[in-house]
Amino acid sequence: xxxxxxxxxxxxxxxxxxxxxxxxxxxxxxxxxxxxxxxxxxxxxxxxxxxxxxxxxxxxxxxxxxxxxxxxxxxxxxxxxxxxxxxxxxxxxxxxxxxxxxxxxxxxxxx
Amino acid sequence: xxxxxxxxxxxxxxxxxxxxxxxxxxxxxxxxxxxxxxxxxxxxxxxxxxxxxxxxxxxxxxxxxxxxxxxxxxxxxxxxxxxxxxxxxxxxxxxxxxxxxxxxxxxxxxx
Numbered sequence: 527x528x529x530x531x532x533x534x535x536x537x538x539x540x541x542x543x544x545x546x547x548x549x550x551x552x553x554x555x556x557x558x559x560x561x562x563x564x565x566x567x568x569x570x571x572x573x574x575x576x577x578x579x580x581x582x583x584x585x586x587x588x589x590x591x592x593x594x595x596x597x598x599x600x601x602x603x604x605x606x607x608x609x610x611x612x613x614x615x616x617x618x619x620x621x622x623x624x625x626x627x628x629x630x631x632x633x634x635x636x637x
Numbered sequence: 638x639x640x641x642x643x644x645x646x647x648x649x650x651x652x653x654x655x656x657x658x659x660x661x662x663x664x665x666x667x668x669x670x671x672x673x674x675x676x677x678x679x680x681x682x683x684x685x686x687x688x689x690x691x692x693x694x695x696x697x698x699x700x701x702x703x704x705x706x707x708x709x710x711x712x713x714x715x716x717x718x719x720x721x722x723x724x725x726x727x728x729x730x731x732x733x734x735x736x737x738x739x740x741x742x743x744x745x746x747x748x
Contacts, residue, residue: 572736
């Protein structure tokens with residue numbers, strides 16, 4: 527499985543868009559990019575995933591570069607409840623896929 | 638609704654004792670995973686299973702074992718608990734490329 531690199535911490539003003547980058551330069555053609563977040567000490571929560579096209583759901587948007595070596599998670603209107611650690615992972619499209627987490631990005635939202 | 642539950646939520650044990658943490662999912666997922674998370678760090682993969690009778694070692698498997706006798710359960714056993722195994726343990730399940738579903742965690746303290 528490809529590894530990912532994320533900045534250890536970021537902050538964003540409440541109401542603004544939060545843009546969280548992720549580098550996955552060794553991603554292979556059959557690997558998807560997934561984003562999760564962990565609020566305080568709860569179990570991680572799925573946010574969004576994609577292969578090569580940009581994706582949007584009710585929580586966030588995912589922008590994947592054309593060469594697929596990096597991606598950006600966008601929280602369009604950040605709120606205090608979005609304060610969490612955000613994890614970017616890559617995994618194969620198969621049932622037999624080991625899932626490894628990196629250190630993530632700690633996002634702080636300022637009032 | 639389908640869910641994944643972990644028990645106990647909190648456990649205190651003594652060094653050298655055998656401890657088993659339970660994980661039960663009703664998603665009917667083939668893939669199940671155990672992670673540990675130490676204070677201020679990301680998740681590290683301990684063991685994982687792709688189906689009944691299948692188990693695999695993860696990044697930090699020493700001192701831990703799992704067994705998969707049915708689809709719903711993947712108990713994690715610490716053969717002889719050590720203080721270095723004090724941590725929060727998360728169980729997760731998935732199928733194919735579906736997102737991981739996490740339990741709420743078990744906080745284990747080894748004294």
